[in-house]
Amino acid sequence: MKTTIKFGLLTAACLGMLSCNDSYLDIKPETTIQKGDFFKTESDMEMYVLNLYDFRAADFYEADATTDNASTTGNKEIKNMMLGNVTAANTTTGWDWDQLRKVNFLLENIAGSNLSEAKKKHYEGLGRYFRARFYAEKVQRFSDVPWVDKVISEKDEASLFGPRNKREEVVAKIMEDFAFAAANVETAKVAGKVNRWVVLQEYSRFALYEGTYRKYHTYLNLEKTVQEFLTKAYQTSEEIMTKGGFSIHNTGKPEADYLSLYNSSSLENNPEVILGRMYATNIINRSDWPGMFGSYEYYPLRDMLQSYLMKDGSVFTSKQGYETMGFVDEFKNRDPRLAQTYAAPGWELIYVSTYSQGPGIYIQQMTKNFSGYHQIKGFLNYKEQDTRFDMDIPLYRYAEVLLNFAEAKAELGLANQADLDRSVNLLRRRAGMPDMPITPALDPKMARDYSNVTAGNKSLILEIRRERRVELAFEGFRFNDLMRWHAGKLLEKKPQGIYFSGLGNHDMTGDGVPDVKLIDQSQSIPEVREKNSLGVPLRYFRVGKFGHDVSFFLSEGNKGYIDVVDKVGEFEQPKYYYRPVPQNDVNLNPNLKQIFNW
Numbered sequence: 001m002k003t004t005i006k007f008g009l010l011t012a013a014c015l016g017m018l019s020c021n022d023s024y025l026d027i028k029p030e031t032t033i034q035k036g037d038f039f040k041t042e043s044d045m046e047m048y049v050l051n052l053y054d055f056r057a058a059d060f061y062e063a064d065a066t067t068d069n070a071s072t073t074g075n076k077e078i079k080n081m082m083l084g085n086v087t088a089a090n091t092t093t094g095w096d097w098d099q100l101r102k103v104n105f106l107l108e109n110i111a112g113s114n115l116s117e118a119k120k121k122h123y124e125g126l127g128r129y130f131r132a133r134f135y136a137e138k139v140q141r142f143s144d145v146p147w148v149d150k151v152i153s154e155k156d157e158a159s160l161f162g163p164r165n166k167r168e169e170v171v172a173k174i175m176e177d178f179a180f181a182a183a184n185v186e187t188a189k190v191a192g193k194v195n196r197w198v199v200l201q202e203y204s205r206f207a208l209y210e211g212t213y214r215k216y217h218t219y220l221n222l223e224k225t226v227q228e229f230l231t232k233a234y235q236t237s238e239e240i241m242t243k244g245g246f247s248i249h250n251t252g253k254p255e256a257d258y259l260s261l262y263n264s265s266s267l268e269n270n271p272e273v274i275l276g277r278m279y280a281t282n283i284i285n286r287s288d289w290p291g292m293f294g295s296y297e298y299y300p301l302r303d304m305l306q307s308y309l310m311k312d313g314s315v316f317t318s319k320q321g322y323e324t325m326g327f328v329d330e331f332k333n334r335d336p337r338l339a340q341t342y343a344a345p346g347w348e349l350i351y352v353s354t355y356s357q358g359p360g361i362y363i364q365q366m367t368k369n370f371s372g373y374h375q376i377k378g379f380l381n382y383k384e385q386d387t388r389f390d391m392d393i394p395l396y397r398y399a400e401v402l403l404n405f406a407e408a409k410a411e412l413g414l415a416n417q418a419d420l421d422r423s424v425n426l427l428r429r430r431a432g433m434p435d436m437p438i439t440p441a442l443d444p445k446m447a448r449d450y451s452n453v454t455a456g457n458k459s460l461i462l463e464i465r466r467e468r469r470v471e472l473a474f475e476g477f478r479f480n481d482l483m484r485w486h487a488g489k490l491l492e493k494k495p496q497g498i499y500f501s502g503l504g505n506h507d508m509t510g511d512g513v514p515d516v517k518l519i520d521q522s523q524s525i526p527e528v529r530e531k532n533s534l535g536v537p538l539r540y541f542r543v544g545k546f547g548h549d550v551s552f553f554l555s556e557g558n559k560g561y562i563d564v565v566d567k568v569g570e571f572e573q574p575k576y577y578y579r580p581v582p583q584n585d586v587n588l589n590p591n592l593k594q595i596f597n598w
Helices: 005-018 042-050 077-082 098-109 117-142 165-182 196-216 223-243 302-307 385-389 400-409 418-421 424-430 444-449 457-470 479-486 487-494 584-586
Strands: 071-073 275-278 296-299 395-396 498-502 504-506 516-520 537-545 551-553 558-562
Touching: 042 098, 042 117, 077 275, 077 487, 098 551, 117 165, 117 196, 117 498, 165 196, 196 223, 196 275, 196 395, 196 400, 223 400, 275 400, 395 400, 400 418, 400 424, 400 457, 418 424, 418 457, 424 457, 424 558, 457 479, 479 487, 479 516
Parallel strands: 516 537, 537 551
Antiparallel strands: 071 296, 275 395, 498 558, 504 516, 551 558
């Protein structure tokens, strides 16, 4: 029995008991729990803090949707925005303040508790950590936002109808909150709970975000502060590296160790997991929804696959003919993490559902508007439901800390080989990949994609970005990374699926025997289908250009990459790095001026 079950049940109970739906501009009673009767003991504080836990464990479902890692047929904001369908008038999300009110309510009531001064500072640190988390997301979405560090009463019109604070003012407050939390939150490691190491990881994450954002978004005129943020990013990471006692999960099995992090029934003692979400069958069940793998809404893309290196460390996109390489060949001799992230030729499907074919060696099921690629990282490929219900999720991994450290030092021009060897090369060694040298060869494709990187160590910065993309694939980092690097234009690339050289028979499993047959849109799929040399009927697909009545679309009609969308739209800079305040909120408070051409 997992030791964190009791903690998980307590969390669920607290969420139900303490949840409230307060709004920043529509004040309701402070809480159903009266402060005069609560906030006295450590148990009270613990119960209330659990109510602040807002970690979104997406179970890897659509985590990187609408990036160059993966796309979706779903109705997503950035997709609609690039097609010109998003305005302040039809935007209704993001401008919510419930969590902030709950945090500030905690902070205002700590002083009256019966706790020791050290405990009071611990819980104040937790409150300020959650406030920093809250505002980090607001800044990433809106840039300038109102800073509120108290519970606003319905009579406080100055606060209720206040203007936005400038980004630099809010960020300074965020950094103060992170610093206080890092200095006062306790270090004790209890699986599933926030401690000092969790605080430091998120402190590092935000400092790296803001430092690189200011460096590459030069129109903000904040370049003078870049060094301060990037220094804090690598220093906080380094503190975890030297004092936290964490390490990369590596049992010497490069073909399996990476994927095993996402298929574990117990991450409590895993040295790489800084914060996990723990599950136990029939007590706290993990979602086992299989749509992530099947052709439901979400699908990985070819651009992501092409970013993985060859097994010898050379660049895949420097290979002759990579643009027209078929499914089986593009998986050969690659970074082992690729076949632990994508369903590679010869992979066996065990957990089947309405979204996928029957069990056995997987043969691509290709459908309109899907890429043909499938994700196995995070997919619970187990027949037994009890096994699927029991799988834990790594929310915060030590791997990200190492990547934050390496990137921040590289951006500052301070990285040396020893820095790489104790950070990104630990990740490469787990995967059985060659070490990254301090002066890697420049990848021409990445140089084109990130043309705004002009530093003398450009090749190093770009290779660390590659490592980050590969290691953290489908964990929800990619969108924010593109935004902070001022690389939104990469979202204009038309999403691509598997490449097919033409009509006829194609091997999809890597055994040299055809599995599928592509026919022209003018033909009909026969009732009696051709069999391969194994006596298995081929799967037929009618193909044509986008918009035709076919099984799926090819970019050139009878050949090319699988075409999944007709239009991607334009990423308007700098406007689309931000979101508008919903017009209804502006109508209520005219001081909330729109920015960046919204």
